[in-house]
Every structure is written in structure tokens, then in C-alpha cells.
Amino acid sequence: MTTIDERRSEAVFDDFKPAYNKAQALAEANRCLYCEDAPCIQACPTSINIPEFIRKIATENMRGSARTIFDSNILGMSCSRVCPVETLCVGDCVYNHLDAPPIQIGKLQRYSTDLAYDAGWSFYEPGEDTGKTVGLVGAGPASLACAHELRRLGHGCTVYEKRDVVGGLNTTGVAPYKMRADRSEEEVDWVLSIGGIEVRTGVQFGRDLGLAEMESMHDAVFFGAGLGADRMLDVPGGDGDAVQGAVHWIEQMKLGRVALGGVQRAVVVGGGNTAVDAVRELIGLGVPNVLMVYRGPEASMSGYQHEWVEAKKDGARGLWGAVPVAFEGDQPVTLRCQRLDGDKKPIAGAFTTVKADLVLLAIGQGKLGGLLEGLDGVTVQWGRLVVDADGFSGRKGLFAGGDAANGGKEVVNAAAEGKRAAQAIDRYLKGAK
Amino acid sequence: MADLTSNTGGIISPNPFWLASAPPANSGDQIMRAFDHGWGGAVWKTLGSPIQNVSSRFGATNYRGTAAIGFNNIELITDRPLEVNFREIAEVKKRYPKHAVIVSLMVETRDEWQDIIKRSIDAGADGLELNFGCPHGMCERGMGSAVGQEPSVNEKITSWAKEFSTVPVLVKLTPNVADILPHGMAAQAGGGDGVSLINTIKSIIGVDIDRMVLNPRVGGLSTNGGYCGAAVKPIALHMAASLARDPEFKLPISGIGGVTNWRDAVEFLLLGSSSVQVCTEVMLRGYRIVEDMIEGLNDYMDDKGMATMGDLVGRAIPSYSEWGNLDLNYETIAEIDSGTCIGCNKCMVACHDGAHQCIHPPTDGGHVPTIDLDECVGCNLCQIVCPVPDCITMVEVDNGFSRATWNDHINDGAALRPKKGAH
Numbered sequence: 001m002t003t004i005d006e007r008r009s010e011a012v013f014d015d016f017k018p019a020y021n022k023a024q025a026l027a028e029a030n031r032c033l034y035c036e037d038a039p040c041i042q043a044c045p046t047s048i049n050i051p052e053f054i055r056k057i058a059t060e061n062m063r064g065s066a067r068t069i070f071d072s073n074i075l076g077m078s079c080s081r082v083c084p085v086e087t088l089c090v091g092d093c094v095y096n097h098l099d100a101p102p103i104q105i106g107k108l109q110r111y112s113t114d115l116a117y118d119a120g121w122s123f124y125e126p127g128e129d130t131g132k133t134v135g136l137v138g139a140g141p142a143s144l145a146c147a148h149e150l151r152r153l154g155h156g157c158t159v160y161e162k163r164d165v166v167g168g169l170n171t172t173g174v175a176p177y178k179m180r181a182d183r184s185e186e187e188v189d190w191v192l193s194i195g196g197i198e199v200r201t202g203v204q205f206g207r208d209l210g211l212a213e214m215e216s217m218h219d220a221v222f223f224g225a226g227l228g229a230d231r232m233l234d235v236p237g238g239d240g241d242a243v244q245g246a247v248h249w250i251e252q253m254k255l256g257r258v259a260l261g262g263v264q265r266a267v268v269v270g271g272g273n274t275a276v277d278a279v280r281e282l283i284g285l286g287v288p289n290v291l292m293v294y295r296g297p298e299a300s301m302s303g304y305q306h307e308w309v310e311a312k313k314d315g316a317r318g319l320w321g322a323v324p325v326a327f328e329g330d331q332p333v334t335l336r337c338q339r340l341d342g343d344k345k346p347i348a349g350a351f352t353t354v355k356a357d358l359v360l361l362a363i364g365q366g367k368l369g370g371l372l373e374g375l376d377g378v379t380v381q382w383g384r385l386v387v388d389a390d391g392f393s394g395r396k397g398l399f400a401g402g403d404a405a406n407g408g409k410e411v412v413n414a415a416a417e418g419k420r421a422a423q424a425i426d427r428y429l430k431g432a433k
Numbered sequence: 434m435a436d437l438t439s440n441t442g443g444i445i446s447p448n449p450f451w452l453a454s455a456p457p458a459n460s461g462d463q464i465m466r467a468f469d470h471g472w473g474g475a476v477w478k479t480l481g482s483p484i485q486n487v488s489s490r491f492g493a494t495n496y497r498g499t500a501a502i503g504f505n506n507i508e509l510i511t512d513r514p515l516e517v518n519f520r521e522i523a524e525v526k527k528r529y530p531k532h533a534v535i536v537s538l539m540v541e542t543r544d545e546w547q548d549i550i551k552r553s554i555d556a557g558a559d560g561l562e563l564n565f566g567c568p569h570g571m572c573e574r575g576m577g578s579a580v581g582q583e584p585s586v587n588e589k590i591t592s593w594a595k596e597f598s599t600v601p602v603l604v605k606l607t608p609n610v611a612d613i614l615p616h617g618m619a620a621q622a623g624g625g626d627g628v629s630l631i632n633t634i635k636s637i638i639g640v641d642i643d644r645m646v647l648n649p650r651v652g653g654l655s656t657n658g659g660y661c662g663a664a665v666k667p668i669a670l671h672m673a674a675s676l677a678r679d680p681e682f683k684l685p686i687s688g689i690g691g692v693t694n695w696r697d698a699v700e701f702l703l704l705g706s707s708s709v710q711v712c713t714e715v716m717l718r719g720y721r722i723v724e725d726m727i728e729g730l731n732d733y734m735d736d737k738g739m740a741t742m743g744d745l746v747g748r749a750i751p752s753y754s755e756w757g758n759l760d761l762n763y764e765t766i767a768e769i770d771s772g773t774c775i776g777c778n779k780c781m782v783a784c785h786d787g788a789h790q791c792i793h794p795p796t797d798g799g800h801v802p803t804i805d806l807d808e809c810v811g812c813n814l815c816q817i818v819c820p821v822p823d824c825i826t827m828v829e830v831d832n833g834f835s836r837a838t839w840n841d842h843i844n845d846g847a848a849l850r851p852k853k854g855a856h
Binding site for chain 1: 499547694695696718719721722724729731817820821822823
């Protein structure tokens, strides 16, 4: 595994939500009401038994607490940091109905899982060898969760990853004030420590390896390749040096260094979570003026409100109802923006210009379903590989999960889908499907 | 993985966690759900001549925002027909043959004891528990604690039960006595196979200060109830350990009183209980609490290299001594970690007003109180009030004096170190 550059740009970020110490964790854990059939559990895509792991923190049954988390979600450590808990478990905590502060489930989960990592606890053994093997495309959260569960069920696993780093977006894409890349790599090591998961890096599906080859080598295939490259704007000047894809830029920032010397004004185009992350990252790296340009009104952006509120506290500003139609000049580049109404429809003759030294486009990523399109039994819809609730694609032995199948959701969704698919693969390999 | 199999006087259960005879063990449906959650045994809610209960029945004591650290009840024994209870006992034993079902009993006459014991055993009871403990209601009718407070009656009824029973007999003792030992010895003399303790403590849980009526209120009146819950654990530990450490007392113990989690359970086990019984925490949180108990106990035993319950039960008993055998020359002093101290000065006020006036205000504009080591008696109070984990530690001091107890001093003139803090 590669060692990530210690001098990389993301290294300057501290945790936005600092870790709990023991006194804080105990105080918060003892505040939990230990609800039965708890709304927080229902809000968690991996259904972690949250009241139970919190109770175990309170009783100082720390191994039990961590085990309770990992039993449901083997990526519980990264999820504790990167989950949008405000819209999931914490958002559904019953304390909200009391207008009292909800339990800080993410921070408690981080306390518990960090302790497990620090102590070197491992809880899982591989199942009895079945002699079957599964090939997994992509070494991101979906494939890791799938492979770990498959190992517990006794199946051999080979993960094919196009990069030379593993962990997928947890390593290359997560906002560094939530989790830095080295922590993601530690998680990968921890997950792989169950043994029997071979990871082949530098192997790109569709270029170095095809489905037919995988199907000939393995008894089943899990497609967890995530999403493709940033979408770019097909407008004049859209291919200029100052215009970059946000996901690409974030990866550079996390794994290497991004050059921001002389960048006084940055624009992020888009209104989703990648856009909000990029805004906060640019500000955190010292860019004085960061503007989000979004085609809809502020209230309709798809990025989480709680994240955008923090971005605004950091000094971010927004230009609403605007979409670039041309990038003119260079250093600075001038964005010529068409103004849009509340329904995102162009307002005739209304234009605004904005100057920027750097423009990041966070307007979505390409889908990889095309790599599988046309194969027997496979349905691809809007670039997504269509699967059933178990992650089954319709083609014998081909399963999928994570962004490649769900179109782009959270790490915790990928973890849930990967695990569920593993259980379906197990049933398939045992002849049930 | 440690083997948690528990044996209490011949009653075997897959783990030492039993439901106590109480509302959570009122019916077969409840007990089967509890077994599904992992409970190793259950003591069926006391059978006897079914009674009529009052409304309301429970009260709780709250402390600084924590609800129900103590709990009391004025509920009596089963109010369900005996034949229904026996039918359900049989059903539970049929479906859960490896779990322990102990039937708690409370009747009056020798004939009644004979009859109810036979029916219990016919239904499949793995053991019996004689309820000599309830301190409210039933004792007014000459049962419950009225029996437990009279060693001769305790011994006689225990001997009847042993005469009629083919399964182990546990005697459940009341804590409403000055000294538990004669009562444990009475159970032993009567032939009992074990004791379980404590039953609830006679209590008034509180007063409705607007109505000026005791709680729990039954119309305009109330009565004393039985106190239990987390707050009673120290009393229960003392009573259980008092029996466990007595060389003449040989019976196994099922410990009861304030067990809320695995740590509490380990304490009872270390002090000689072979199993523990839980009621209040289940009433407050549900059967599911047993998961943490099993897991916590198992991990604890693994950490300590203990393979079976025999490695654990009673391990702390040798440390329970008379005061006269404590080393008067052993010395500790408090030490504050300035790195973690938050400057709340709780230790200072506690020491000044409640102990020995040896913690003083911070000096040099800092926020960390200072300890006068020449005056610190090592009482622990500052450590107890400190809100920061591990900030105040009690550090052993080598004062040059060799071990000397009060008994050594009186009998052999052993030298004692100079007193601290005694001005």
C-alpha cells in the first residue's frame, strides 16, 4: 500500500468535530434514553444498534460497544466521522422532540471505534473456507464492506482497484476536516486484517480487466466501482486551465498538493455536497474569497443545510440563480453567468459576471454503468447499474452496490449495500439463487 | 470465551444472570422473551394464594436529574390463578429446558407448603425460592419478612420445604434485620441448598408535598414499600459478603440488589455470589440489558484469564476484613494532575468543608488547587467529587513505618505513624 505524502494539502485541516475525551463520552452516553425500537436505528442505513453501543460506553463495556457497531457496519469508524448524522441518526433522536440537544451519536461512535483501533481489537474471524471466490471491482466502502462480510462467510475475495491507493472516496474524497486520507487507509488495513482479501491496485475495470474475464476467474462478481470523472461544462472556455473538476481537485488536495498561490478568488459551481465541501476546503486552505454559484435558489440546493450553514460561518458567499455560460480570459478568468429564475429557467437578457482565479465544477460525476451496458441481464439506467434490494443485477452472479448502483449516496449506504450484497452472494454461491 | 455456566446450590443455568422474582418474571410469555434475550434463569413471581393489588404501586427516587436511582413498590405476590402459573411454568420448561426456572413461593401452613411445592415441581421447576423477604403487605399476614426476621420460623419452614422438595431450595432473605448472619444460618440449619439476598428494604420513597401524602399514593393513603434499584447495591453487597465470608456459613448465594450492568454483577460474583438476580433495571430498561451483562462479564473474565465461574466467585472475599486488621501505617495522599484539572475547585470546597482543610486555592494565578501534603489524610473525598476522570489520584506514600494494625498495636504495642490532620 502506498504511503500518502505527509506534506499533502489536506494535512493542515483539524477535525471540525473534535474527538470526545472519556469524561465527555461518559456524560453524553449517560444522557442517552436507551430508546426501544429507536428512531436513530431506523435512520441508520446499516441499522447499528445505537442505544446499545451507547449504553455499553456508559457501562465501560468498551469492547462490547465497538463490537455492537462493527457487527452492523464494519466501516463504523469512518462512518462516525463522515456520516451526515444531522440528517440521519442524530436528526431522528427523540430529544429533538423535547427541543433538547440530540445525543451526539457520531461523536460517541467515533469514541468507541477509535478506542477499538487504538487498542488493536479485532472481532471477526474468516468463515470456514468454501472454496469459492468473488471478484470485486473498486476498493471503496461498498467493496470493502462486501469483501469483509464475504470473508466471514468463508468466501475468497480479490479486489481490483484502478488507483494505487485504496479506500475509494473515503481516502480520496472525504472532506479532510471530517477524516484525512491516512485514517481511511488505517481503516482499510483494519478491515483487511480479517485476511484472505487480495487487493490488486492499478487494475482498471474496462481497460485492464473485463467482466467476462472476472466471471471466468471468480464464482461471483461485485461491482462497486463508484462514479466516474467530474462532469465538465461544454461552454466556451470551459476547458481552460483555471477550470477544474471538483472531485479531481479534492483528490489532489487529499493525496498531494494543490497550488493555491495567487488564488484570491475561487468559484465553486454547483449546489450539492461536493460543492459545499469544496467551498469549505478552499476557505480552510486560505483562499480569501470563495463564492458558490448555483443555478437554483439557496433553499433548493441539494447540499446539506447544516454543512452550508457552517460554510457561511467560515465566510462563504453564494450567487443564486446563475449558471456559467462562458469562461473568458485567464488569471483571472471571468465567468459570464446566465441568471435563472426560481424554477431554474433562464431570465432573458439577464447576465452577471464574476472574476475568479480558480473555478471548481461540482456539477456531478459521470456514471460507470456504461462499462456494463449491453451485457445479458444487465439494466443500466441513467448510468446506474440497476439492482434489486439485495444488490443483484439480474445477470447470473453479478451484484453491485455503492455509488455505481445508487447513483451517489453516503459511505454508510455503500457499507449497507456492500454487506447486504455479500449475504445475497453467499446465498447465490450456496445455490439458493 | 469464558464458560459462564452457573451453579447455585445445584441449580444450573447457562449464565449467572437471572430475573428476580418480580414483575419482569410474572408470566411465561415474559420469561420466554427474557430467555430469548439471553437471561440464564428466572425466579418466577412469587406464587401463593393469589392476592388483589392496589393502584398505584411503584415509586422512584430521582437524584440530580437521574430518574429512579432508587425504586420502591407496594405490589404483592402473584395475582394470577395458580393453575395458570403452573401451566406456563411447564410450557417454559418444555421450550427452554436448559434455562433455570426457579419458582418463588410464599404460603402459610405446612400443608400449603407441601401442596404448592409438589405442584411447582410437577410443573417442572428447577428449584424453589422461599420468599421470606417481602417487607410490605404479606408480612402483615404473617408471611414474607415476618418469617425472614425470625430465625426459628425461617429454619422450620425451610426444613418443611426440604422435606417436600426434590429440587434445590433457596431461601430468600430480608435485609430488614440488624445482622444477616443468624438468618442465613437458620436457612442453613433448615437444610436449605442456598440463599438469595437481598429482598427489598422497608422504605418510604417520598412524599407528595402538595397533597401531603406518601408516595406511591393510593387515594389519600399510602404505606411503606420495599426499596430496591441501583441505590441499594452497597447494602446488598455487604449482606451477601457478610454471609460469604463467614466460615460457618457454607451455602451458595444468589446475589440481588441494585445490579444494573455487568460491572455490578462482577462485584456480586467477586463477593461470593454464584448468580445474580435483577429486577429494577429490567423494569426501567427492558430485558435487552442482559446483552451487555453477558458480554461485559465474558470480556472481563477473558481479560483476567478466568475460564469458569469458579475462578471468579468469591475472589474478593479475602479482602473483606475487620477494621482492626487494617494497616494503620498505610498512607496515601491526593495528587492533582494539573494538565487535566479544569479549575472547578470542587475538591477544595469538599476538603475544606467536608474533610481536613488541606486543599487550598490556586497560587500564582493558576487554576489548579494545591494540596498540603503534610495535612492530607488520604480520605478520597477530593477524588470522589472531581468531575475529570483520572485527574485526582491517590498516591501511596512510603512513610518508613512497617505494617501495624489496631490489633497489632493493642496486643503487641506495634508502632503507629504520627496522626495527620488531627489538631
